Amino acid sequence: MFPWNYGFHWGAASYIFLGAFYTVLAVVATTVIFAVFRSRRALAAHETEEIRWHSDFHDLPARDRVCRHVFTGEFKSRECPHAFDCRLCETHAKLIAAHPPQQSDETEEEIFGMSFPVDCLYHRGHAWARPEADGTVTVGLDELGSRLVGAPDAVDLPQPGAIVHANGTAFHIHKREADVRVLSPVDGEVVETGAPGRGWYLKVKPINGQMDMRHLLCGTEIKPWLMREMERLQLALSAEGAAPTLADGGVPVADIAQSYPEADWDAVCGEMFLEP
Amino acid sequence: MDKEFIARGVKRCSTPRFLLWIMPWLALLAFGAYSAGLCLVKGLNQTNMDNRFAFGLWIFLDLTVIALGAGAFFTGFLLYILKLKELSAVINSAVVIGLVCYSGAIAVLMVDVGQPLRAWFTFWYPNVHSMLTEVTFCISCYLTVLAIEYLPILLKNRKLRQVPSFLVFEYELHKLVYVLAGVGTFLSFFHQGSLGGLYGVLRGRPFAFREGFLVWPSTFFLFIVSAAAVGPSFILLTTWLVEKISRKRLARPEVLQLLGRISGLLLSVYVLAKTVDTLIWINRTSPDAGFPAAQYYAWKPFGTWILFAEIVLFGMIPALIMLTPRLRRRTGWLVSAAAMACLGVALNRFVLTVQTLALPTLAFDKFLSYWPSWQETGTFLAVVAYGVLVYSFSFRYLQLFPEERELKAEVQQEEEELPVMAGRY
Amino acid sequence: MTSEKKPGKTARYGMTIDVDRCNGCGACMVACAVENNVPPAHEGATDRKGITWIRVFQVDNGEDYPNRRSAFVPVLCQQCGKDAPCVSVCPQQAVEVDPATGIVGQMPERCLGCRYCMVACPYHARYFNWWDPAWPAGMEKTLNPDVAPRMRGVVEKCNFCHGRWHAAKQLAAANGRAIEAVDYVPACVEACPTRAIQFGDLNRPESAPAQAAKNGASFRLLETIGTEPKIYYRSKKNWVRQISSAPKLGLGKESSRG
Structure with missing residues (x-):
């Protein structure tokens, strides 16, 4: 040797x-x-959250990694190369420059009986973000997300002063056997936390002034995205052996978890909140 | 009660049932550990090996198990170096199988040597001309590589990845897995070869001795090709077996067919090379050493049927089945062919280890027989039990088949559509 | 790895064994075991698990009475002169050829016990210590102080009585000269009552083995595999000389005496 x-x-x-x-x-x-x-x-x-999301994103099935421009028909199929962070995407910038996002005529999109106010921006992981007049951003679960967890058994919210990252963990929700993290739609410092009953969870202050929200869904994108999300939900429910009662356009009830006691709710929530 | 450790969205049996499954294997492991302990404490007199049959069951099984474990390196090579993306569906399982095979083989080797505490001598005073040195170095290096490759799979466990440093390390390590796959390929190539060379260099055993290229006898190359051929077959076979035992779809049939096709392709290359090698050996190498090849096959029970079984029955036939698209698409044929290929390689290793030693070399020698003692068999069974246990735990708590969840959804859908489709099948 | 130097300058210790003289008494086997501290066989030892650095095999011409003829062939390490199969296979250089004497040496202290050398040896001249060495009470007094006993789990074999060689070398050095093969004889040579075994330096033309090598009645075991053994057997009988070649089906049965 x-x-x-x-x-x-x-x-x-x-x-x-x-x-x-x-x-x-x-x-x-x-x-x-x-x-x-x-x-x-x-x-x-402190790149843990970013890495966690990249690792999760890598494990998502290919059909869940599609580019948002597929919803609006600009691509037939395209896999997102930036882990849903459109702020890094040149293609997105070009497409936005060519066709600025259309504001919807309605004040809210009504889909399957769920309301999606158009003054909010939506994250692919079912959180919304609404810029407030005082410069902060309010973050909450969108209506589909809320109905998935119904009245959550517990919510782990970050302490005020904590930093959240776009696509990083915003907070954890426990419902039945499900334990999922909800992705933060924005970057910033948590200044106040809400509660499930109040309809919002976090108030986030941008760390350096302006908040970049190009990566969030807005306006006319919301409806096609949600159509697709409902398909995914159906798929997730049927994979868990639950009867696909939504197939005929049925309206999801306020607490979907209660309607499918036999389904592995952790799997359904993991699927819908993009946590494989 | 261990739910939080089980990957999201996959179904695993209940904890008591799992315990029930591992219990017999644990018992077997305990029995095997006792056998191995006897061999270590009381010495190798506990085995039925002797001065004439100096290698026995263990070396035969080591060679076989390492050949079957070649799926780990070869799948890694095909996936990461040749970019056959489909194989990502089985790579994790392949790594676990490789790890089990190699660590098991090394554990048995440690019992097999007379002075296990001197194992480090080989590293400290290596004789670089010995095939066994090459084997020792490559196997221990490759086991290290396999352990490092296993680490990301382990750290990806649902509970473990909650720990930030595990999560980050897994992510960073996985990015470099190409390097490890490359190193693993290099190492595997050499030690599969040197395991073959182990026998090919034995000029004192004309039955095993082969001519070759530079310092490597032809068995060096035959072992590489046969291991690469049978590795994918074994992955196919184990995947199918795990699907049957767990009653789940784990990989798409196309992936298994691809494995079969690769296996068939390499197996036909092997069969061809082995045939040429055998002809050269019968007509030149062996007679030149004064040993007419016919006499090897005159000692019963090792007749020429063994050559036929090795080359045609368990070589050519499975190769042809796996290369025929129509047969390959039928699971029964594909799995049987894979099993036959594995058997063929095991037979080849058996012939080299056992037949070589059974045959006489001196004019006044007689044909020898050997039957392993229960301690030898027990030690081997310990490795089997250890393998099943490691694989069972890995399967339960780690994501060995990344497509399992998607396939579950597809199966559910198919079942729902079944009443309509039933007439067509 | 050590290779042999040019012949002439160094020695090539060898033996000649006259098979026609050997009466199969087994004295060589006993002398060898006593000289080299080979422990008595363990009670569980089989015919194939014992340690016999030299072993007398009985061979016959394969014919039936009254034409049956037997002969005894003592087989020990053949001290291969070229590419000894056991040397290159050892993973940790526990087998080395001494360039000064041509003796293929086994170093039990460095042996791992992998037994690869035993598989490599076509003469079955290597033995493994399957048991811890043990001597009946009192018998340890008969141990040879010049030879270290070997431990369990290592391989050993004939080394032309290394203890005797070493003593002879020291004696020669004390007399101010280098050792020559004629300075000592291995125990088996000494013990043989019919003087069937003779020992010497093959590089010295007058030595018994060198003479034997030139003798037409001489043969070596398995010459065809090219290991160039330094043990020359000798027999005037044609059928005995046949044992040098590869086994032929149906010829002879293995048996041993002693």
Whole structure:
């Protein structure tokens, strides 16, 4: 192994054999050390939430990773390359520049009996964000999200002063066997927390002034997106063995969980809140 | 009660049922550990090996198990280096199988050597000309690589990934898995080969001795090809078996067919190479050493049927089945062919280890027989039980088949549509 | 790995065994075991688990009475002179050829007990310690102080009585000269009542093995595999000389005496 060990012979065979061995050792060690180093850096830079979302996104089935411009028919099929962060997406910027988002004529979209006010912006993970006059942003669960968890058994809200990241965890909801995190639609500092009964959960203050919300769904996008979400819900329910009563356009009840006691609610919520 | 450890959206049996399943395996493991303990404490006199049959059941099984575990490196190679994306459906399972096979083989080797505490001598005073040195170095390096490859699968466990440092490390490590797959391929290539070389270099055993290329006898290359051929077959076989036992769809049939096709392709290359090698050996290598090849097959029960079984029955026939699209699409045929391919490679390893030692070399030798003792068998069964347990726990708590959830949804839909479709099938 | 130096400058210790003289008494086996501290066989030992650095095999011409003829063939490590199969296979250099003597040496202290060398050896001249060595009470007094007993789990074999060689070397050094093969004989050579076994340096033309090598009645075991053994057997009988070649089906049965 080393020249000073008994029986060591300098020779081609030794060079090749030990050379290959030490190279392998070096490559494997470097790989692990590099991964450890990068992990420590990511932890120090508080990138955990971002990484958690990227890891989740990677595990989503391909049909759940589609670009929002597929809903509006601009693409036939396209997988989002930015993990739903359209702020990084050049394609999105170009498309928005060409066709600015249409404001809906209504003040709220009515879908399957659920209301989606158009003054809110929607995140793909069923949270809405509404810019307030005082510069903060209110964050809550959209109507579909609320009905999925009904009256939640428990909600873990962050402390005021905590920082939330867009696509990072905003808060946790427990309902029956389900334990899901709800993705934050925006970046910022939590200034106030609400409660399930009040219809909103967080008030978030942007960290440096203006809040970029290009990545959120708005206006006429909402309806096609929701149509698709209802399809996903049906699929999730049927996968869990629940009778697909929504197929005929039935209206989801206020507490869907109660209607499907036999379904694995954790799986359904995981599917709908984009947590594989 | 262990629900929080089980991946979201997949169904696993209840904890008591799982305990019921692992109980017999635990018992077997305990029995095997006792057997191995006897061998370690009292010595190898507990085995039925002897001075003439110096290698026995264990070496045969090590060679077989490592060949079957080749699916880990070869699937990794196809997925990460050749970018056959479909295989991501089975890669995690392949890594676990590889880990089980390699760690099991090394554990048995540690019992098999007379002085296990001196194992480090091989690293400290390596004889770089010995095939066994190459095997030792490559296997221990590759086991390290497999353990590192297993780490992301383990850390992806639902509960473990709640820990931020685990989550982040898994993410960063998974990004570098290409490097590990590359290193694993390199290492596997060499030790599969040197395991073959182990016998091919034995000039004192003309039955096993083969000519070759540079320092490597032909068995070096035959072992690489046969392991690469049978690795995917074993992944196919285990996936099918796990599907049957767990009563779930885990991978799309197309993935299994692809594995079968790869296996069939390599198996036909192997069968061809093995045929050429056998002909050269019968007509040149063996007679040159003064051993007419016919006499090897005159000692019953090792007649020429063994050559036929190795090359045609468990080589050519499964290769042809797996290469025929029509047969490949029928699960029964595909799985049987994969099982036959695995059997064929096991038979090849058996011939090299057991037949080589059974045959006489001196004029006044006689044909020897050997039957493993219960301690040897027990130690081997411990490895089987250990493998089943590691795989069972991995299957229960880790995502071995990433497509399982999607397939579950599809199965549900199919079942709902079944009444309408029933007439068509 | 150590390779042998040019012949002439160094020694090539070898033996000649006259099969026609061997009467199968087994004295060589006993002398060998006593000299080299080979413990008595464990009670569980089988025919194939014992340690016999030299072992006398009985061979016959395969014919029936009255034409049946038997001979005894002592087989020990053949001290392969070229590419000894056991040397290159050892993963940790526990087998080495001494360039000064040509003796294929086994170092039990470094042996892992993997037994790969035993598989490699076509002469079955290597033995594994399946049990801890043990001597009946009192018998440990007969142990040879010049030879270290081996532990369980390692391989050992004939080394042309290394203890004797070492003593001879020291004696020669005390007399201010280098050791020569004629300075000592292994225990089996000494014990043989018919002087069937003779020992010497093959590089010295006058030595018994060198003479035997030139003898037309000489043969070595499995010469066709190219291991160049340094043990020369000798027999005037044609059928005995047949045992040098590969096994033929139906010829002979393995048996041993001693």
